[in-house]
Amino acid sequence: MKIDFGKTAIPGAGALVVGVAAERRLSATAKAVDRASGRRLTRAAAAGRFSGKRDEILDMPAPAGLALSRVVLVGLGDVSKVDALAVQRLGGAIAAHLDHVGEKTAAVAIDAMPGATLGTAAIAANLAYGARLRRYRFAKYRTKEKNNDQPTLAALTLMLDDPKRAEQAYRPLAAVAEGVFLTRDLVSEPANVLYPATLAERARALLRLGVKVEVLGERRLEALGMGALLGVGQGSERESQVVVMRWNGGPARAKPVALVGKGVTFDTGGISIKPSAGMEDMKWDMGGAGAVIGAMRALAGRKARVNVVGMIGLVENMPSGTAQRPGDVVTSMSGQTIEVINTDAEGRLVLADVLWYCQTRFKPRAMVDLATLTGAIVVALGHYQAGLFSNDDALADQLVAAGKAVGERLWRMPLGEDYDKDINSDIADMKNVGAGREAGSTAGAQFLQRFVGDTPWAHLDIAGMAWSKKGDAVTPKGGTGYGVRLLERWVADNFEGK
Numbered sequence: 001m002k003i004d005f006g007k008t009a010i011p012g013a014g015a016l017v018v019g020v021a022a023e024r025r026l027s028a029t030a031k032a033v034d035r036a037s038g039r040r041l042t043r044a045a046a047a048g049r050f051s052g053k054r055d056e057i058l059d060m061p062a063p064a065g066l067a068l069s070r071v072v073l074v075g076l077g078d079v080s081k082v083d084a085l086a087v088q089r090l091g092g093a094i095a096a097h098l099d100h101v102g103e104k105t106a107a108v109a110i111d112a113m114p115g116a117t118l119g120t121a122a123i124a125a126n127l128a129y130g131a132r133l134r135r136y137r138f139a140k141y142r143t144k145e146k147n148n149d150q151p152t153l154a155a156l157t158l159m160l161d162d163p164k165r166a167e168q169a170y171r172p173l174a175a176v177a178e179g180v181f182l183t184r185d186l187v188s189e190p191a192n193v194l195y196p197a198t199l200a201e202r203a204r205a206l207l208r209l210g211v212k213v214e215v216l217g218e219r220r221l222e223a224l225g226m227g228a229l230l231g232v233g234q235g236s237e238r239e240s241q242v243v244v245m246r247w248n249g250g251p252a253r254a255k256p257v258a259l260v261g262k263g264v265t266f267d268t269g270g271i272s273i274k275p276s277a278g279m280e281d282m283k284w285d286m287g288g289a290g291a292v293i294g295a296m297r298a299l300a301g302r303k304a305r306v307n308v309v310g311m312i313g314l315v316e317n318m319p320s321g322t323a324q325r326p327g328d329v330v331t332s333m334s335g336q337t338i339e340v341i342n343t344d345a346e347g348r349l350v351l352a353d354v355l356w357y358c359q360t361r362f363k364p365r366a367m368v369d370l371a372t373l374t375g376a377i378v379v380a381l382g383h384y385q386a387g388l389f390s391n392d393d394a395l396a397d398q399l400v401a402a403g404k405a406v407g408e409r410l411w412r413m414p415l416g417e418d419y420d421k422d423i424n425s426d427i428a429d430m431k432n433v434g435a436g437r438e439a440g441s442t443a444g445a446q447f448l449q450r451f452v453g454d455t456p457w458a459h460l461d462i463a464g465m466a467w468s469k470k471g472d473a474v475t476p477k478g479g480t481g482y483g484v485r486l487l488e489r490w491v492a493d494n495f496e497g498k
Contacts, residue, residue: 001132001151001153004157004158005124007159007160011068014068014107015107016029017074017107020052020076021076021077022051024050024051027111027113036066037066038063041060044073051075055075057075057094074094076090083118084122088127089130091134094131095153095156104152105153105157107156107157125170129173131156133180133475135151136476172302179295180298183483186289186293186294187283188284197239203245203312211245214245215241215243215244216243216244221240226332226353226357228330229352231324231328231349232349233316235322235323236315238265240315240316241314242313245310247307249299250305255362255364256306256362257368258310258362258366259308259369260310260311260312261369262347262351262372263313264316264347271326287482290479291370291466291481304491304496306496309364315346315350317344317346324340326343330349333356334353334356334451336429341431351369353451355367355457365456367455367458368395368459372461372462373444373462374461376444377440377461378464381464383465385403385409386409386410386460386461386462386464386482387445388458390457390459391415391449391457394456395457395458398493400412405493406486415442415449420449422443434446445459465482465483
């Protein structure tokens with residue numbers, strides 16, 4: 001879909017979308033159409049019980065005398081309470097509606113409204129952003145589709161008094177959208193197409209944006225002593241990889257911010273094999289790594305003024321004659337030993353070595369890891385927000401605020417000495433699971449904390465958020481791209497230019 005910004009005018013074709021605030025207060029363009037049509041909009045709103053509440057939509061045929069296919073009234077509600085996130089959701093709803101009714105072109109009139117907290121440029125930029133996020137589709141493997149499944153909207157124009165300012169505001173949002181789409185693509189790919197080597201190649205594509213990309217193969221990982229990560233992948237014929245991505249947009253000597261992602265490209269559970277029902281979903285067990293790649297794409301795409309390191313551990317967890325067994329003991333890069341009680345608790349083994357390598361090599365200002373780590377976090381929080389664990393209160397607060405601002409919510413979960421004792425092993429320094437089914441997500445986070453040193457660190461368990469079976473206002477079904485917008489906003493608000 002092509003997005004343009006232009007001056008306000010009644011278009012000569014396609015659909016016209018106009019805003020209506022609470023209590024049927026028409027925007028300036030809506031008033032002009034209403035007057036020209038003999039109050040058709042006012043009468044249609046009254047007849048359809050359309051009051052202008054937020055997210056209400058009233059679709060009506062174009063009044064006589066206008067070369068339009070239809071006029072769409074959208075409810076704004078109380079404009080003093082409409083923030084950027086609400087506008088993005090409205091943009092998504094408008095795009096979905098226009099596709100549903102089969103429109104090919106549409107124009108949205110962005111008029112100044114008394115009492116509005118956002119200017120017209122910000123509204124136009126965020127409306128376009130939301131529309132673009134909503135219209136993502138992963139149709140790469142579809143050879144046949146019904147006509148009503150195919151999106152129709154080819155061009156959307158945002159009309160306002162200062163289109164250049166709106167376009168300028170939209171440009172960085174468009175870069176973030178590209179990062180979200182990259183993550184959605186990666187999470188949606190099947191495991192026979194996306195495995196450690198091919199996912200590393202997808203990360204290499206960031207070279208064209210100025211990101212430095214380094215891929216470490218198994219020989220290098222063995223030399224570094226990454227026994228925890230390599231143990232997970234030893235049952236697969238696919239070689240494990242670690243990818244290091246560096247965006248240097250800040251001062252040369254400034255310490256970077258670090259993003260770390262779990263990249264299990266397929267998780268059978270290994271010898272502790274999962275039930276067959278639903279195992280196909282485990283293609284997206286690399287959602288954390290996907291989010292890190294997408295966030296690096298977003299930051300580089302908008303030329304962020306900050307130094308960021310993105311590091312991902314890529315493995316395939318398969319059962320075979322060479323697979324890791326329950327009861328095996330591995331030595332991590334840190335030198336700490338781990339008794340592997342359950343080979344399906346593999347993501348923390350991957351992250352253990354990558355976190356240690358990241359904090360020792362780059363000494364970051366702060367380090368955040370993302371992982372589809374535990375089913376326990378889904379039991380606790382459902383599919384509405386991710387779990388947040390942190391050793392630093394200020395960092396935790398920053399991430400919660402960033403998540404709230406972009407609509408990717410976080411809920412802080414506990415860490416503590418009692419939980420830490422649960423992962424002590426009788427024969428090694430630790431084991432990779434806690435006390436049975438109790439506090440499973442905390443046990444995973446507590447395990448990871450042993451590999452971060454004194455670095456301010458947060459762990460985001462995104463197991464319930466990487467994939468959606470129903471979608472929402474700006475996210476279709478499938479891969480969500482969760483984490484990209486959150487990380488980009490966190491970096492922008494707390495580190496960029498500082």
